[in-house]
Amino acid sequence: MRLNIEDYQTAAQRCLPRFVYDYVAGGAEDELCLARNRADLQALTLSPRSLRDTSALSTAIDVFGRRWAAPFGVAPVGLIDVVRPHGDVLAARAAGKAGLPYILSTASNSPLEQVREACEGPCWMQLYVMQDRGMANSILDRARQAGFEALVLTVDVPIGGYREKDIRHGFKLPFRPGPSLLLDMASQPRWLLRQALAGQPQFVNLMPTEGASSAQAQAALLARSMDRSLVWDDVAWLRSKWGGPVLIKGVLHPEDARQALQYGIDGLIVSNHGGRQLDCAPSTISALPQIMDIVKTQIPVFIDSGFRRGADVAKALAYGATGAFLGRAVAYGLAQGGEQGVSEVLGLVAQELERTMVLLGAACPEDLVQCQI
Known part of the structure; x- marks a missing residue:
């Protein structure tokens, strides 16, 4: 019985090879940011x-008309297919x-059109902008045509975080496992058969894209060779390619929230990439109040x-x-x-939220602001 x-x-740890589990569960460097995320949430x-x-409890919210x-x-x-194809x-x-809602990663392993067709609910497209912007243009065009409803520009990966566990395992693509990884894979025969x-x-x-091969593009994504010349003024370029809402993911500083408002961004996602990028970054829950002081309800x-x-x-x-987002x-x-398994996890979190709201005396999500200490 799984209760939480x-x-x-x-x-998951029992059914995945160690290198896959560490890829999912691990963080950058000493994993201090990873630990802060949980510790600060638990302390609140x-x-x-x-x-x-x-008695008429509702957890529903409306976002961008959905x-x-x-x-x-x-x-x-x-790269979620290493967990399950x-x-x-x-x-x-x-x-x-x-x-x-579901946000599809640029680094996904299924065609974005196929994912959009499978998703009955709100479906957003996450975007990395690499050095070859033609690739980003292609993804934007395809995502718009496929019916993705919002664009999520991720800005906290100008370079890849130093994920020591992945490096120690030799985990990279194209995947050429050595003896230790082969033994690790063989320890999970069901996983190995699916893969x-x-x-x-x-x-x-x-x-x-013009001037770049698919192999070069994949190598750039794996190496996190992002376009470090990307700045706030490039929002206009995104707007020219995307007619729907544009969100910025990876905001932690209140002045960046102020900039987002000035440039007409439609939403923010306060994120430190799950502790996988900058190990000295603050937890997201500790950064949230200062950002809300700037954004308020705009x-x-x-x-x-x-x-x-x-x-x-x-x-x-x-x-x-x-x-x-989880x-x-x-x-x-x-x-x-x-x-x-995904349905069970989402259902479990939904049940926990409902129970927490009842115990807090909140009949709807908006009532929760009254429970601040």
């Missing part, structure tokens, strides 16, 4: 309000059936990194966030049970 996300994490408390009518069943969704997770499609399908039948994961949405502000329980989502909403928790469910 930690149970799913334990199950809320004050329940008494004698409040919660209704979400609850104020959380699935964060982009790159067709992972993007399976997770997107589970999110859509639950009435929750053998599906073939080596590829970044299938990185199409060849645009929706979302948050990710470290969210494991419905109570975590409630804490974020109490301090002003519109919603939260990454690792979904990957753990996917590892354990495929689409069904």
